[in-house]
Amino acid sequence: MRPVLSGCGCSVAVMSTAEATVPTTQADPAEGERLCTIGRVLRVVGDKWTLRILCEAALNGVTRFGEFQDLLGIATDVLTQRLTKLVDEGLLAKSAYKEPGRRSRFAYELTDAGRDLRLVLGALQQWGDVHRPGRSGLTEVGRTREGGAPVRVALVDSGDAVVTAEDVDFRYAI
Numbered sequence: 001m002r003p004v005l006s007g008c009g010c011s012v013a014v015m016s017t018a019e020a021t022v023p024t025t026q027a028d029p030a031e032g033e034r035l036c037t038i039g040r041v042l043r044v045v046g047d048k049w050t051l052r053i054l055c056e057a058a059l060n061g062v063t064r065f066g067e068f069q070d071l072l073g074i075a076t077d078v079l080t081q082r083l084t085k086l087v088d089e090g091l092l093a094k095s096a097y098k099e100p101g102r103r104s105r106f107a108y109e110l111t112d113a114g115r116d117l118r119l120v121l122g123a124l125q126q127w128g129d130v131h132r133p134g135r136s137g138l139t140e141v142g143r144t145r146e147g148g149a150p151v152r153v154a155l156v157d158s159g160d161a162v163v164t165a166e167d168v169d170f171r172y173a174i
Helices: 037-045 048-060 067-073 078-090 112-131
Strands: 092-097 105-110
Touching: 037 048, 037 112, 048 067, 048 078, 048 105, 067 078, 067 105, 078 092, 078 105
Parallel strands: none
Antiparallel strands: 092 105
């Protein structure tokens, strides 16, 4: 493993591609070392499968184990681990259901915290549409339920005016 980088106050251990495909946050930052909000969030949702599970649940309404597995092509043990983590972290709630003639199974519904991630997922999708478009072209983040007007994710000030990212300074509130 390579040394820890602390650019934005976030302690992130950078691994070689042989060790991992994405940076992972340190489990326990050293005393006095700051871990920013993004670092704390990445501890929960920072791996490929967790984000894809959340995307299916939050944007497409998927709730059942088999549906996640079929849509994502994810191994059973990995899916079980990620769903358990999302339940433990309070992003999904696990509830039993039973179809006639079948054994009990579980559904995974978004909690309020999980539903709040739709904004983040929408922003990621919007960024990807612009900077990493697929062969089929752009997609839409969503449309309003009433009227069907397209929507986009934006930074908005306290007066409800849209502000560009270049006009925002991100600072620690200590």
